[in-house]
Amino acid sequence: MNYQWNWGVFLQPSASGDDTYLGWMFAGFKMTITLSLTAWVLALLLGAIVGVLRTVPNKALAGLATAYVELFRNIPLLVQLFIWYFVLPELLPTAIGDAYKQSNPIFQQFLAAMVCLGLFTSARVAEQIRSGINSLPKGQKNAGLALGFTLPQTYRFVMLPMAFRLVVPPLTSEFLNIFKNSAVCSTIGLLELAAQGRQLVDYTAQPYESFIAVTIAYVLINVTVMFLMRKVEHRIAVPGYIGGK
Amino acid sequence: MYEFDWSSIPGALPFLWDGMKVSLEITALAVVIGIVWGTLLAMMRLSPIKAVSLFAAGYVNLFRAVPLVMVLLWFFLIVPKALEQLFGLPTGTDMRLTSAMIGFALFEAAYYSEIIRAGIQSVPKGQIGASYALGMTYSQAMRLVVLPQAFRNMVPLLLTQGIILFQDTSLVYVSALADFFGAAYKVGDRDGRLVEMLLFAGLVYFVICFSASQLVKRLQKKYHPA
Numbered sequence: 049m050n051y052q053w054n055w056g057v058f059l060q061p062s063a064s065g066d067d068t069y070l071g072w073m074f075a076g077f078k079m080t081i082t083l084s085l086t087a088w089v090l091a092l093l094l095g096a097i098v099g100v101l102r103t104v105p106n107k108a109l110a111g112l113a114t115a116y117v118e119l120f121r122n123i124p125l126l127v128q129l130f131i132w133y134f135v136l137p138e139l140l141p142t143a144i145g146d147a148y149k150q151s152n153p154i155f156q157q158f159l160a161a162m163v164c165l166g167l168f169t170s171a172r173v174a175e176q177i178r179s180g181i182n183s184l185p186k187g188q189k190n191a192g193l194a195l196g197f198t199l200p201q202t203y204r205f206v207m208l209p210m211a212f213r214l215v216v217p218p219l220t221s222e223f224l225n226i227f228k229n230s231a232v233c234s235t236i237g238l239l240e241l242a243a244q245g246r247q248l249v250d251y252t253a254q255p256y257e258s259f260i261a262v263t264i265a266y267v268l269i270n271v272t273v274m275f276l277m278r279k280v281e282h283r284i285a286v287p288g289y290i291g292g293k
Numbered sequence: 294m295y296e297f298d299w300s301s302i303p304g305a306l307p308f309l310w311d312g313m314k315v316s317l318e319i320t321a322l323a324v325v326i327g328i329v330w331g332t333l334l335a336m337m338r339l340s341p342i343k344a345v346s347l348f349a350a351g352y353v354n355l356f357r358a359v360p361l362v363m364v365l366l367w368f369f370l371i372v373p374k375a376l377e378q379l380f381g382l383p384t385g386t387d388m389r390l391t392s393a394m395i396g397f398a399l400f401e402a403a404y405y406s407e408i409i410r411a412g413i414q415s416v417p418k419g420q421i422g423a424s425y426a427l428g429m430t431y432s433q434a435m436r437l438v439v440l441p442q443a444f445r446n447m448v449p450l451l452l453t454q455g456i457i458l459f460q461d462t463s464l465v466y467v468s469a470l471a472d473f474f475g476a477a478y479k480v481g482d483r484d485g486r487l488v489e490m491l492l493f494a495g496l497v498y499f500v501i502c503f504s505a506s507q508l509v510k511r512l513q514k515k516y517h518p519a
Contacts, residue, residue, distance in 0.1 A: 231360035
């Protein structure tokens with residue numbers, strides 16, 4: 049094989065002139081992290097609400113929450129992303145839609161990607177929260193009610209503080225997934241890590257170095273998140289449960 | 294307000310069906326390779342030989358740390374070129390699509406192997422001990438005693454993973470394979486009816502995946518009444 053390896057390519061000034069190729073990669077890295085973290089906040093908030101609603105006795109609310117989860121779980125992420133990015137702006141009232149379409153393209157891509165990833169992941173978070181709540185012994189809820197708590201109070205003071213702690217380990221894998229899933233957003237032109245990788249191949253003509261570097265970056269994200277979450281899991285584990293202290 | 298016009302869908306149905314066949318083919322291929330290679334990986338991972346189990350652990354962890362999009366790009370853009378140069382193939386041979394499909398299957402195998410490993414580990418240890426006591430070799434014990442029980446426990450999980458895999462096939466979009474989603478996008482782009490085609494594609498995926506997951510649920514209740 050007569051391939052010329054050249055790792056120095058990352059330090060060369062990039063085609064745009066004001067940056068190195070390493071700088072491009074770092075920009076993509078930052079975008080992946082920003083996108084994933086903001087989407088994760090959205091996913092946790094919505095997922096917690098929907099997950100709790102799935103367990104309430106009110107049939108209408110529980111049904112609505114189930115519909116939400118099924119909708120986001122049964123359509124591929126790529127299709128959802130394209131619907132957020134290409135379809136929704138068309139369906140908005142004309143004035144708002146036009147204003148949106150004239151806004152900064154990077155803002156449009158980021159917003160669509162964040163909302164899409166957030167909602168997609170929230171359905172999965174909701175499922176974990178629901179199974180966390182359902183795994184609590186029935187006596188906890190009954191004890192809360194017997195002490196004169198209302199149902200919302202029982203959730204607030206008895207069930208949720210336990211359920212949220214139990215659910216941290218399974219949420220770790222969803223957290224890892226959101227970083228990986230963010231690569232899908234390269235398809236709408238958002239310049240995150242995977243997209244920068246492709247761009248590097250085109251501009252540097254050093255495909256191996258570019259792809260190896262991007263792949264290592266994803267592995268690094270993965271390892272870091274796992275390491276941090278292990279610490280969180282350890283701190284938050286409930287004594288007496290498997291995995292607890 | 295946007296005016297819907299669904300008229301380009303009926304004429305495009307044969308083309309979309311061709312795309313759906315590609316999606317289903319990729320799904321079937323990846324499920325088969327995924328389960329076979331995933332089983333081997335799971336057994337390697339549980340092997341007492343350190344080197345073998347390290348290799349399997351490295352393979353699974355690497356593929357699970359990298360996004361599917363990256364894996365597909367590797368196998369679409371990089372691997373065919375590398376093979377060409379390595380074996381001195383004529384540059385005209387287009388292996389990109391085959392390569393992307395193989396990459397997809399190799400990726401999914403890592404996820405299957407984790408399910409299968411958990412399935413194997415859920416079989417009580419005494420079963421292997423009993424097989425050895427009956428004079429079976431390791432491979433006989435695995436093949437005749439452990440795996441049949443493990444797979445029976447795993448059926449719902451394997452099927453659920455199959456549904457996820459079917460959804461994942463839409464990502465071959467990055468490799469220009471004309472699957473169902475790629476076909477829908479092409480038609481929408483050509484007719485200027487992207488809105489309708491994307492919504493239609495979403496609906497089709499939803500109907501298929503939702504019905505499939507309800508079936509799996511029913512199956513699960515039948516075999517494992519809670």
